[in-house]
Amino acid sequence: xxxxxxxxxxxxxxxxxxxxxxxxxxxxxxxxxxxxxxxxxxxxxxxxxxxxxxxxxxxxxxxxxxxxxxxxxxxxxxxxxxxxxxxxxxxxxxxxxxxxxxxxxxxxxxxxxxxxxxxxxxxxxxxx
Amino acid sequence: xxxxxxxxxxxxxxxxxxxxxxxxxxxxxxxxxxxxxxxxxxxxxxxxxxxxxxxxxxxxxxxxxxxxxxxxxxxxxxxxxxxxxxxxxxxxxxxxxxxxxxxxxxxxxxxxxxxxxxxxxxxxxxxxxxxxxxxxxxxxxxxxxxxxxxxxxxxxxxxxxxxxxxxxxxxxxxxxxxxxxxxxxxxxxxxxxxxxxxxxxxxxxxxxxxxxxxxxxxxxxxxxxxxxxxxxxxxxxxxxxxxxxxxxxxxxxxxxxxxxxxxxxxxxxxxxxxxxxxxxxxxx
Numbered sequence: 066x067x068x069x070x071x072x073x074x075x076x077x078x079x080x081x082x083x084x085x086x087x088x089x090x091x092x093x094x095x096x097x098x099x100x101x102x103x104x105x106x107x108x109x110x111x112x113x114x115x116x117x118x119x120x121x122x123x124x125x126x127x128x129x130x131x132x133x134x135x136x137x138x139x140x141x142x143x144x145x146x147x148x149x150x151x152x153x154x155x156x157x158x159x160x161x162x163x164x165x166x167x168x169x170x171x172x173x174x175x176x177x178x179x180x181x182x183x184x185x186x187x188x189x190x191x192x193x
Numbered sequence: 194x195x196x197x198x199x200x201x202x203x204x205x206x207x208x209x210x211x212x213x214x215x216x217x218x219x220x221x222x223x224x225x226x227x228x229x230x231x232x233x234x235x236x237x238x239x240x241x242x243x244x245x246x247x248x249x250x251x252x253x254x255x256x257x258x259x260x261x262x263x264x265x266x267x268x269x270x271x272x273x274x275x276x277x278x279x280x281x282x283x284x285x286x287x288x289x290x291x292x293x294x295x296x297x298x299x300x301x302x303x304x305x306x307x308x309x310x311x312x313x314x315x316x317x318x319x320x321x322x323x324x325x326x327x328x329x330x331x332x333x334x335x336x337x338x339x340x341x342x343x344x345x346x347x348x349x350x351x352x353x354x355x356x357x358x359x360x361x362x363x364x365x366x367x368x369x370x371x372x373x374x375x376x377x378x379x380x381x382x383x384x385x386x387x388x389x390x391x392x393x394x395x396x397x398x399x400x401x402x403x404x405x406x407x408x409x410x411x412x413x414x415x416x417x418x419x420x421x422x423x424x425x426x427x428x429x430x431x432x433x434x435x436x437x438x439x440x441x442x443x444x445x446x447x448x449x450x451x452x453x454x455x456x457x458x459x460x461x462x463x464x465x466x467x468x469x470x471x472x473x474x475x476x477x
Contacts, residue, residue, distance in 0.1 A: 078196075085200055092207060099214050106221045110228070110455065127406055132346040133338045135358060139348065139365065140309060144333050162365050166358075171344055183321040185330040 131171040134192050138166055150175070150192045224453045234282035235447050235461045242275035242443040243464030246304070266441055268304045268331065272313050275302060275445060296329065300411045300424045303400060303444040305437060305464075308350045309334040310400055314407045317414065327418060335403065339395040345379050349392040351438060355382075396438045401426070408446075422449035427460050437462050 129137075138148055139161045148155040150169055169175075180189035248267045276296070277286075285291030302313035312332040320326045337349040344360035356367040357377055366377045374382040381388055408424045415424075427446070429437075437444055442464025450457040 082196075089203070089207075092211075096207075096210065096214060099218055103214070103217045103221055106225070110221075110224065125406070130338070130340065132340040133336070135346055136336045136338045136348040136356070137333070139356060139358070140334060140336050143309075146333065165363075167363055171340060171346065179316070179333065181316075181318040181330065183319065185316075185318050185320075185326065185328065187331065187333055190333050 126176060128174040128176055129192065131169045131173050131175065134169050134175050135166045135171070137190070138164060138169075144190065146187050146189055148190045148192070220453045224455065227452055228457065230282075231447070231450065231452075231457050232459060234279060235445060235459055236463075237282065238275045238278035239443050239445045239461040239463030241278045241463075242271040242302075242445070245274035246271040246441060246443065246464060266304065266306050268306075268311050268313075271304055271443055272302060272329070275443065297415065297418075297420060298450050299329075299445065299447055301404060301407050301446050302329070303404065305351075305400070305442050305444065306334065307441055308348060308354075308356075309336040310403075311335070312403060312407055315411045315414065327414065332403075335399065337392070337396045337399055339391055341379075341381055343380070345381075347381070347391075347395075349395055351396075351440060353388070353392075355388075355392075357382075393435070393438060397434045400437075400444075404446075420449075422456065424448050427458060429460065433462060440464060 134150055137144070138150075138155050141148060141155060141157055141159060141161055141164075145157055147157050153168065155164065175192035178191040178193070179187055180191060182188050246266045246268070248270045276292075279295060279299070280286045280292055283291070283295055285295055300315065304311040304313065311334055313329050314332060315327060316330045317325050317327050318330065339347040339349060341347070346358045346360075348356040353370040354368065355370055355373075356365060357373075357379060358365055359377065359379065361378075366373055366379075370382050370385065370388055381391060405426050408426050412424050425448075427448075442462060444460065444462055446460045448456070448458045
């Protein structure tokens with residue numbers, strides 16, 4: 066091997082090394098960019114999720130106020146089901162403007178129960 | 194170690210990192226695509242449901258001349274349309290098992306009517322074979338009820354029409370706020386701003402509380418059926434609530450659909466601007 070070949074080989078090695086370093090730098094930059102995009106996307110997806118501000122609470126028994134019960138009875142013609150409040154039946158065909166609902170205490174809490182038929186349709190609304 | 198071997202080792206290490214990065218990118222890309230598809234699906238289904246709300250159900254019940262917002266709603270048609278559009282978009286239209294699975298990701302559907310709202314929610318009931326069935330059923334119509342400090346009770350609507358039971362003589366008074374303000378003798382009716390604030394707060398609170406209760410109950414019951422996802426009431430901005438209660442419409446919730454390493458959660462409002470046209474056609 067003469068001195069010219071040594072020089073050529075050294076030059077090739079130098080050029081290869083430079084290309085390798087340049088590729089490595091480029092790859093590193095590319096990796097950094099895609100990693101940043103990834104992180105940003107995850108962040109964006111998480112921030113647009115409307116459920117991150119959840120309002121989960123302990124399941125309390127469902128109760129209605131007397132006011133709700135009275136107004137529900139007044140809308141009985143659109144409900145099209147009988148309503149029973151503490152044993153008193155309000156049939157679905159009653160005249161809502163003439164009904165006497167004074168026995169329903171405004172400040173009392175009532176627990177509603179939905180009575181359904183075998184199709185799952187509501188047939189009676191019961192407040193106790 | 195020769196320099197070439199060193200380079201090979203370095204490239205192998207980098208390759209591992211790049212492959213990992215590529216998987217993450219691909220995961221994100223798929224998630225975004227699916228999310229866009231799901232958003233479209235739920236938006237379309239809700240809009241379709243809102244359109245179906247005004248499907249004529251009974252001709253004598255159609256004419257409600259008091260208010261342009263007082264449209265007679267067909268909630269059954271709206272729910273059917275919502276689920277049909279969802280099944281079509283999720284490609285389970287001919288797959289009852291897929292439909293059942295998709296249903297379980299929809300904890301509640303709220304139909305907002307003129308003088309009350311309905312919840313289409315999961316509930317247990319006994320079917321004709323005597324078995325307990327757990328599926329979507331309708332709640333009764335729930336009025337937007339408010340009680341003031343004088344014990345007068347109000348049933349609000351999506352506009353100024355109100356039904357009051359006066360505490361003084363227990364008489365029912367109904368009409369538009371402006372028209373009955375003098376006759377009713379109820380202080381809240383004399384202040385338009387306070388009336389509107391009370392009306393909006395009552396409607397939003399009623400729907401919000403009911404939704405919370407319904408979703409929490411669904412969580413408790415669905416756990417028994419093997420659902421591991423915890424459903425929550427999403428945060429809905431005040432602007433969205435204001436839009437929701439402007440007109441009759443549909444509010445749909447879809448939660449818990451697996452989306453790569455995440456879950457899909459969204460809600461959609463449909464039916465804004467749903468009101469009767471303000472003209473009459475003259476027939477010859």
